[in-house]
Amino acid sequence: MNASKDLRTGDPVWLSHPVPRLGTGALKRDRRTDIVIIGAGVTGAMAAEALTDEGFRVIVLDRRPPLKGSTAATTALLQYEIDNPLTELTRQIGHDKACRAWRRSKLALDSLAARVELLGIPCAMKRSASLYLSGNVLDPGGLKREGEMRRAIGLPNDYLTRKGLAERFGIDRAAALLTTQNLTVQPLRMAAGFHRAAMSRGAEILCPVEVAAVETHRDGVTLRTRNGPVIEARYLIYATGYETPTAIRQSRHSIHSTYAIATKPQPDKLWPEQVMIWEASDPYLYMRTTSDGRVICGGEDEAFSNADHRDSLLTGKTKRLEEKLKTMFPQLDTRADFAWCGSFGASLTGLPTIGAVPGMKNVFAILAYGGNGITFSRLAAEILSAALSGHEDPDAELFRF
Known part of the structure; x- marks a missing residue:
């Protein structure tokens, strides 16, 4: 159904440690469940945990062993600050929607940290400040306006001049915004922790499984696999990132x-304080x-x-x-x-696309794209668990297809 891709190459640092082991099974017979999630990376793990917490029966499918795709390639700088500056996103989608998207990203990151703590996931999670350095996207003046707009909607930051930046961090740049309460994690351990929480409530990870065809109907979805067995489910969720079928990706999405x-x-x-650092530049x-x-x-x-x-x-x-x-x-x-x-x-906006796939009844997708992928994965878990439980997330319309 979706073509296999070479997601990464080289030697990600996270694979220098033993990859967390997860109990997986094989699909040997026809199955029936509430929800099938395709994708056993960090996005699928968070969705499975949230949905099993709502009482759904969940099966996670992947063509690879869990955590062996794009999750291993992430650098795991977990920030609420969206790739697109608030000033630019306002120009693209309007002030109200841009402010709501930025605030919800902050809430999603805080929610992720709280969930990791509540589940007791050992993933070296650490609160970290972030420095956003001036560059070819935002010069010092643009950076100052960006900081002012963020502060006006309740997102605190400090504007640092060249002198302040050099004295505190030893960095030679014209200006920077300093924010707090972002996160660093060991991503494979975090994803494994979410999978284990879901599995403790009955979720299963079945691999390797290739989905050959998806048939949608009024009461659910039928998944036909390449090795024969069929899975009947009420809902299907694609959490496959770069491998999401082209028919589901939209024209405003691209691959980098x-x-x-x-x-x-x-x-x-x-460097002092070991803050995370990124640039207001393209590429950054x-x-x-x-x-x-x-x-x-x-x-x-x-x-x-x-x-x-x-x-x-x-x-x-x-x-x-x-x-x-x-x-x-x-x-x-x-x-x-x-x-x-x-x-x-x-x-184009730096925002994810999350929700029901047009023209495919009972099929949902999580396109947690951009530099905030893991933060957006948590956001998606919240939106979809609300939607499939019969509730309406107040911000769902910001991210729908």
């Missing part, structure tokens, strides 16, 4: 490639630290053409990231201990 490196551990050389550079003192640095994004071309650029992109990181922090050993690349979806 991104590159990342992780340095060797060097906790004595890290972004970086964070890990619990063992590594620096993860990513960026050098470009439009995706094919996996072979993306992968052929890895060596050159790695060198470029090492150079950019060295320019910003000369004290670091910026040589890559790990380097990888992956493909991800993007939208």
Whole structure:
């Protein structure tokens, strides 16, 4: 139904540790359930946890073992700050909708942190401040206006001048916005924790399973698999990211490639306060630290053409990231201990698309695209669990197809 894609290549730093084991099963006979989720990554994990918490019977399908797709390639800078600045999003969709989207992103991130804590998921979660540096998208004046607009809707931040930025963080940039209450996590452990919570309530992960055809009807959905068995469900949710069928993706969605490196551990050389850093630039550079003192640095994004071309650029992109990181922090050993690349979806507004798929009764999709993918995955879990439980999320219309 959706073509298999080469989601990533290289050596993501998260795979240097044992990948959390999850009990999976094989699809050997016809099955019936309430909800089928296609995709056993972090997005599918959060949806499964939220829906089983509402009492639904859930089966998660994947053509790979769980957590072996795009989730392993994330750099896991979890921010409420949407890729598109509030000032630009206001121009695109209007002031009221833009403000609601930004506030809901903040609420989704806080909700994610609370859920991780309530479930007791051991994923090295840490609250972190973020520095948003001036660049070719927002110069110092634009950055100042951006900060003022955010403060006006209850999203606090401090505007730092070149002098303040240099004195506090040792960074030579014209200006920056400083925000707090963002998150860093170990993404594979977090996703595994959500899966385990769902499985404790009866959810199953079945893999490898290839869905060959989907038939929708008034009372539900029929999934026909390549190896024979059929699954009948009340609802189907696509949580497949870059592998979402083309028929479901919209014209405002595109596919990009991104590159990342992780340095060797060097906790004595890290910058003050170990804040997350990203740029008001296109493409932007972004970086964070890990619990063992590594620096993860990513960026050098470009439009995706094919996996072979993306992968052929890895060596050159790695060198470029090492150079950019060295320019910003000369004290670091910026040589890559790990380097990888992956493909991800993007939208013109920087917002996700979540909800019922037009023309496909009882089928839903989560297109948690952009740099806020994990934050948007939590948002999607909330919106879909409300919708399938017969409730209406007050912000659902902002993100629907």
